[in-house]
Amino acid sequence: MEDFFADYKSQLVWSIVTVVLAMILKFALSHTVRKVGKMGDFNPVRTNLIIKYISAALIIIVFASFTLIWGVNFKDLAVLFSSVFAIIGVALFAQWSILSNITAGVIIFFSYPFRIGNIIRIMDKEISDSENTDENIFVIEDIRAFHLHLRKRNGEMLTYPNNLVLQKGVALLSTFNEELDDQFEQYTNEKETVND
Numbered sequence: 001m002e003d004f005f006a007d008y009k010s011q012l013v014w015s016i017v018t019v020v021l022a023m024i025l026k027f028a029l030s031h032t033v034r035k036v037g038k039m040g041d042f043n044p045v046r047t048n049l050i051i052k053y054i055s056a057a058l059i060i061i062v063f064a065s066f067t068l069i070w071g072v073n074f075k076d077l078a079v080l081f082s083s084v085f086a087i088i089g090v091a092l093f094a095q096w097s098i099l100s101n102i103t104a105g106v107i108i109f110f111s112y113p114f115r116i117g118n119i120i121r122i123m124d125k126e127i128s129d130s131e132n133t134d135e136n137i138f139v140i141e142d143i144r145a146f147h148l149h150l151r152k153r154n155g156e157m158l159t160y161p162n163n164l165v166l167q168k169g170v171a172l173l174s175t176f177n178e179e180l181d182d183q184f185e186q187y188t189n190e191k192e193t194v195n196d
Contacts, residue, residue: 014069022062029054042109043116049145050109053102097163101146104162108143112165114172116140120150123169127158137173 030051037047050068112122121137122128128136138150138158148165150158 011069011071015066015190018062018065018069026055026058036110037158041078041115043143046109046143050106053106056195097161098146101161104166105143105145107166108162112143114140115172115175115190116142119174121171121173122150122160122165123171124164127160 014182033050033054034047036042037044037050119137120140138152141149141151141157143149143162145162147161148158150160152158
């Protein structure tokens with residue numbers, strides 16, 4: 001056992017340093033995301049989801065660092081990675097929307113100007129009713145990793161992909177008001193005030 005520690009002393013030290021740095025980074029990034037979530041008054045579920053993404057990315061970086069530290073034979077590693085990436089590439093090509101929705105979910109978390117409870121109008125012909133523009137408004141019920149939960153005035157729930165939210169025009173009609181049971185009521189009141 002002493003021979004093992006003597007032979008691999010530098011690798012063990014670098015492995016410990018890598019793990020400690022990863023833990024410090026995870027703590028710092030998690031703290032930053034929680035702070036941004038608190039300042040933006042984001043849903044805690046969204047904040048925890050972003051922290052999970054960060055943790056997964058750090059785990060991948062740590063494993064990649066371990067392969068460099070322990071001097072894994074790159075020839076064998078190249079065969080392994082090429083096989084894994086071929087399988088992943090085919091799977092991701094078939095499901096490209098999953099990646100785009102996750103990426104859009106992260107972008108929405110940090111820079112989306114709307115919050116849960118806000119009333120929005122999405123400029124999308126597929127979900128719009130051109131005859132009645134008042135029916136084309138939605139309350140944001142929830143923002144998830146892959147999609148938004150939107151509620152129409154008639155109570156109908158709609159899931160809308162995150163990547164389409166970034167591609168289509170979205171208008172903020174009314175912000176969330178805690179005092180109201182029905183957010184559409186505030187929008188109707190504001191609209192009547194403007195018309196008078």
